[in-house]
Amino acid sequence: MWLLPRTHFPSSSSSSSSGSLCRALAIFSFLLFAVSLFASPTAASRGDRLPEFKDCVQGCKERNCLSEKTPLPLHLRLLLWNCPSECDYACQRSVTASRAANGQSTEQFHGKWPFKRLWGIQEPFSVLFSILNGYVHYAGLKSLKRELPRSYPLYPYYRLFSIFGMFCWFWSTVFHMRDFVFTERMDYFAAGANVLYGLYLAPIRIFRLYRSTYARALRIWGIVCIASYTAHAYFLLGIRWDYTYNMAANVVVGSITNTLWTYWSIRHYTRLKSFWAAWPGLIVMWLIMAMSLELLDFPPLAGALDAHSLWHAATILPGMWWYKYVATLTLPPSFSYSFPSFIP
Template sequence: MWLLPRTHFPSSSSSSSSGSLCRVLAILSFLLFAVALLATPAAASRGDRLPEFKDCVQGCKEGNCLSEKTPLPLHLRLLLWNCPSECDYACQRSVTASRVGSGQSIEQFHGKWPFKRLWGVQEPFSVLFSILNGHVHYAGLKSLKRELPRSYPLYPYYRLFSIFGMFCWLWSTVFHTRDFVFTERMDYFAAGANVLYGLYLAPIRIFRLYRPTYARILRIWGMVCIAAYAVHLFFLLGVRWDYTYNMTANVVVGSITNILWTYWSIRHYTRLKSFWAAWPGLIVMWLIMAMSLELLDFPPVAGALDAHSLWHAATILPGMWWYRYVATLPLPTALSYVLHFALLSILPSPCPGCHVHYVRPC
């Protein structure tokens, strides 16, 4: 293992780091933007076919969107709400309130529950939790750059992990702010890329593929992952947009990653008898339990908090736990302040009493 004082680590220019990060995110966004333009609209939900909903939308459009359009507030127009979409939202809320009042079930519209928006944001809690998840990766990346030496063999892979994480949660935030076909596709593509990168990283760390002797194997493994992602996009855009397939593909890839980290944790905990060696396996268990929220879908509580938003909330602490595992990195930034100290109260430092930086053994 390495026990290095922080002064041994080279510093980097914040401006050049920020510029490099922006370029990476811009390239990823541009590539997925190109394929997302090929997307087609999804099928309607049960709520869309309700006669009262259709009549409401038609009447609203005829009364407000034809000759003299009813003006919308600026904050709604900034988020690309227009008269027809405003009618659609108003009728969703009206029909839902009427059904709840008469003891009927709440139905989905356009594949989503009828949420109460906030300042034009369609799913406020999912947006909030997506921002917090993205912030964990952003703060983690800053800490990695500050704490880890550039000579550390896993540094570039951990850095990419942070970038893919930020990219994923950026598009999750955009999608839950305003649901369009394009933002939905970008959210799905970014999430798939993030999950697949997790699978790419696991064998590199677990089987030490970063070593020069495994250079050829590492290149092959990288090409396999890139090819798998390309085939995934081709199927969704060129063959059939299939929500079930997309979910299954992500679950399968994520499950393989979880199995690898569980194997690593069991092996190293058995050998080292150190609690930190079991952390990846415990993180996996947390995520598996949190994933059950996606399977237990239910109408949003108070029109705002649903299972999907709770799933986003449940992934915040595991992300912080991961960065703490990588190099015992705290995240003392504003948005994660409370969560950070909640985590510290649960997880003792793997190096109690140390006054030097601790990096995990290779």
């Protein structure tokens, strides 16, 4: 098995950098929240324009939200539901049920399908799968911190990969629990940061930029990635919030990352003839097939399970596989990973 050359990398330095990153992410979240206070939702769908929906919402508000407001259960208030939003949700469900009974199509409202909420959670399955994805990174981080020798030069980079992953899936969970301008922004920016960090990590691992001889190239690469993300965030927040552009940017960055790992897999499998060398390429293929679910947008099954939630479900096992690959590539045979062993 090919192992990385061992070089000294103090653990205190990596812990400090990870702590600084966590503080930076917290500050970024606060600043984005401040900006979002001045934003307002603009997404509209065909369902919003249905006369029966408009009449339903108006009548509900007049009956329940004017002089004597109908009290909401505590669990709804904890998730920031109020009388108008409760009317909106109730009318979505009512209109959707009526249209289904009449053989009419299911329509989107405010840019989303009319999901059946659970305990006030708007998209229960997307929340569940986001939590499981986040746990994959949490468990991976704990295992690497416990088992990975601090002398491995890639140790801090893998730790940051886990931190970015947890940050991404935390905000995915929050966004799918309650869709506000702020939670949407945080979900998009956290996902973008996670995707871009994946691109930042790939050349470091593949071309061994962690070596001291490449110190200048590594700094330049880091500056390029930070500048790119800053420009991306500035365009979306300061110029125009463009969903198409945001998706295109993430697809381009992700495609470059996938190409690099596919190149790595082909090169090393050809040289080593070992199945584990092909794992990154197989993980990439899995993720590409999982992303295709986003192209199969359909009304949620049983009002709860849609293509987007299935996409989140499909990314759980590749995450587990990735951490096992990292362990196989960099750790001695005594390493024991905390996930089940059914992953090859």
